[in-house]
Amino acid sequence: MPPLLLFLFLVSCSLTAAAVTTSDSLQLELLRLHAPAATRLDYLRGLFHSDHLRQRSIVQRIGQRHIRRRTLAASDNTSSAAEAAAVQDSFAMPLSSGAYTGTGQYFVRFFLGTPAQRFLLVADTGSDLTWVKCRPRGRGGRKGSAAGEGRVFRPESSVSYSPIRCSTDMCKSALPFALATCPTPASPCAYNYGYSDGSTAKGVFAKESATITLSKGGRRRKLRGLVVGCTTSSVGASFRASDGVLGLGYSGVSFAAHAAARFGGRFSYCLVDHLSPRNASSCLTFGPTPALAVPPPRTTDLVIDPRLQPFYAVRLKGITVDGDLLRIPARVWDAGRGGGVILDSGTSLTVLAEPAYSAVASALSRRLSTVPRVTVDPFDYCYNWTAAAAAMVPKMVIHLAGTARLEPPEKSYLIDVAEGVKCVGITAAPWPGVSTIGNILQQEHIWEFDLRNRRLRFLRSTCRS
Incomplete structure (x- = not known):
């Protein structure tokens, strides 16, 4: 890559929660991609629809855990100790980011x-x-048409590309969605991802290297031995806005596990407001998160539950609205009793299992009972918003294990859907079933996933770099 071209893609990521010099870490810049839709409501309807399809997919995947292949622990990795020690020495990775599409995801x-x-x-x-x-x-x-629109990876152009054979133990027991077919021992290990909206991604597994850029000095290094998928066929709306997926889930083959193992056993991200301008950006960081040093962050257990993998779960004690603890059965938060709560960067609106949704939505609506209601499909509770209504907004707090409290800004659960109209931006999921804290409720917070110590730390931030 020419030096000038590389320079155009390198940026520094710093968060305004604290003015601290960045220590050894790996960083990738994130950009919120939101709708070129005709109206904001069209955009949010799209999010509502895609979130419900994703929630269905999450429930299906969790329900199939007992028949899935063994997944390697996140601490497993294939890189040499010498490489790991070298990368941990002083490395960070800032990458440029930016695009504008109609999805509700971060890229x-x-x-x-x-x-x-x-x-x-x-x-x-x-x-x-x-x-x-x-x-x-x-x-x-035609060029760029394989596996859908956008850029495509050319394996023959990479000297570090190494297919994983279908006869290997890794293919047989560790790789997600690997197919059992193996025409010859030398044939590549194939996969077929299927999604509840009908989208599919088919291809073969390989080992490959990624180029990272260090936060100290801007030096370039390689992360070797990554498990990647070469998707030769993809169909459906899930993939039209991107060139693929960066796996941050809890698994021995995920990018998160591979990179975190070399950068302090942790990664973090900070998501800008979901309606920010198209050029607003934030950071995905591997390694220490200096912005969490002052003031001290909220801390709770990061639950790695085999029943919920590859998703990251948290333990909820309850939800309060204006200080009143809502009557939600404890089993709703318990993965062992049909419930559980995950944090998901790929879901936009927060989705609560029906008993929790009914309690939260009713509590919010009761406190807004004097505000004129309006009908806005597909949301259940919407209001004609005025200055008087703004003064009545109830405060919602999510109480996590220990003393940690998530106090999202009002705009994260009473969302703008049109000029002068707000809706409760939380949706219902069938019970029994898992609840999902989506990226809108996570916005304007730094979230650090400490995989080594199984701790989740978070702190309010503007998320502007």
Whole structure:
């Protein structure tokens, strides 16, 4: 990659929660991609629809845990101790990010292969596989058309690309959604991802390297031995806005596990307001998070539950509205009793299992009973918003295990859907079932996932770099 071109993609990420010099860490810049839809309501309707499809997919995947193949622990990795020690010495990775689409997700710029090829990937804590749209040598079609629109990875152009054979133990027991078919021992390990909205991603697994840039000195290094998917066929709306997925889920084959193992066992992100201008950005960081040093963050257990993997779960004690603890059965928060709560960067609106949704939505609506209601499909509770209504907004607090409290800004649960109209931005999921804290409720907070110590730390921030 020419030095000038690389320079154009390098940016520094700093968060306004604290003015601290960045220590050894790996950083990728995040950009919120929101709708070029005709109206904001059209955009939010799209989010509502895609979130419900994703929630269905989450429930299906969790329900299939007992028949899935064994997944490697997140502490497992294939890199040498010498490489790990070298990277942990002083490395960080800032990458540029930026695009404008109609999805409700967050994206990173990612450099894969040797020499590096640049891609825009969905940053997804609910995925354990990193994959890119791909066209191996010999496949037909116009340039960029394989596996859908956008850029495609060319394996033959990368000297570090190494297919994983279907006869290996890794293919047979560790790789998510690997197919059992193995025509010959040397055949590549194939996968077929299926999503509840009908979207699919099909391809083969390989080992590959990513180019990272250090936060100290801007030096470039390689993360070797990454498990990636070369997706040769993708169908559906899930993938139109990106070139693939960056797997941040809890799994031995995820990018999060691989990179965190070399950068202090942790990663973090900070999501800008979901309605920010298209050029607003924030950071995905691997390694120490200096902005969490002052003031001290809220801390709770990061629950790694085999029943919920690859998703990250938290323990909820309850939800209060204006200080009143809502009557929600404890089993709703308990994965062992049909419930549980996950944080998911790929879901936009927060989705609560029906008993919790009814309690929260009713409590919010009672405190807004004097505000004129309006009908806005598909939301249940919407209001004609005025200055008088703004003075009546109830305060919602999510109480986590220990003393940690998530106190989201009002705009994260009473969302703007049109000029002068707000709706309760929380939706219902069937019970029994898992609840999902989406990225809108997570916005304007730094979230640090400490995989080594299984702790979740978070702190309010503007998330502006």
